[in-house]
Amino acid sequence: EGTRLPFRSESFDVVSALDVLEHIPPPSRADFLKELRRVSRDNIVVSFPYHANNIQHTENVLFDQFRTLYEIEHLQLKEHKEYGLPDGEAAVQELRSEARSVAGFKYGSLKTWILLQSIKNCFMFKEQTCDIHSILDRCFLTLSLQHESRAPFARQFWFCSLKQGQAKLDKKV
Numbered sequence: 001e002g003t004r005l006p007f008r009s010e011s012f013d014v015v016s017a018l019d020v021l022e023h024i025p026p027p028s029r030a031d032f033l034k035e036l037r038r039v040s041r042d043n044i045v046v047s048f049p050y051h052a053n054n055i056q057h058t059e060n061v062l063f064d065q066f067r068t069l070y071e072i073e074h075l076q077l078k079e080h081k082e083y084g085l086p087d088g089e090a091a092v093q094e095l096r097s098e099a100r101s102v103a104g105f106k107y108g109s110l111k112t113w114i115l116l117q118s119i120k121n122c123f124m125f126k127e128q129t130c131d132i133h134s135i136l137d138r139c140f141l142t143l144s145l146q147h148e149s150r151a152p153f154a155r156q157f158w159f160c161s162l163k164q165g166q167a168k169l170d171k172k173v
Contacts, residue, residue, distance in 0.1 A: 003031040007039045015040040019155075021048040021086050023079050029086060030094050037098040037162065044099065044160040049080070050088035050106075054152050058114045059085075066121050088156050095158055101166040103173040104158035109147040113154045116140040 002017075002024055015036045024032045036044050049055055059077050066074040095102050120136050123129040161169050 001025070001028055001032070003028050003035050005035050005039050009038050010041045011039050013041050014043040014045065016045040018045070018047045019049070021046060021091060022083065023076070025083055026086075029091070033091070033094045034098060037160075040162060042161055042163045044095070044162075045158070046091070046095065046160070047155050047157040048086050048088075048091070049154055050091075050156045051085040052152075054110060055085060055154060058110055058154075062114065062117055062121065065118055066124070069121060070125060091156075092158065095160050099160035099162055101161045101164055101169040102158060103166070103169045104156060105173070106151075106153035106156050107148055108154035109144065109150050110152040110154040111150075112140070112143045112147050116143070 002020065017032075017036060021029060021032065033046070036046070049059070059080055063074055063077040063081065066072070066077070092102065092104070116136060116139065120133065123132050123136075159169060159173050
């Protein structure tokens with residue numbers, strides 16, 4: 001659950017949790033972020049899909065597609081539904097309470113993400129589709145580079161520093 005990591009305090013220069021927060025039960029999310037702060041000497045990097053109607057709708061479409069195609073539930077998306085996507089503002093406020101400086105942005109084209117994920121879902125459990133998945137992954141990376149900073153977005157990305165001032169972190173981000 002991430003609220004008691006098996007590391008001493010300040011064990012790492014950088015601690016990251018990429019697409020993890022949405023898999024933490026809501027009552028434990030603040031404790032999880034505090035735990036990231038505890039094991040970091042300075043930098044924390046966090047990204048997550050955040051609660052917004054268009055993101056929730058997109059995830060529901062993909063969840064239903066997966067269930068229709070394979071008659072099973074997509075485990076990660078099921079957890080998103082059960083726990084709810086994180087409130088981006090609440091997460092940022094918690095990060096601000098734990099760090100000296102916080103800077104971030106929304107990223108990842110939601111349109112590109114649903115397009116590629118829905119296509120990949122069609123080949124998920126098919127035999128001899130490794131090449132297709134590799135091609136789709138390369139396509140996704142190419143499209144992402146072109147459209148990553150175009151709304152609507154799929155994720156929030158936050159950089160936190162325990163030591164650097166806000167102006168310095170803002171300049172880096």
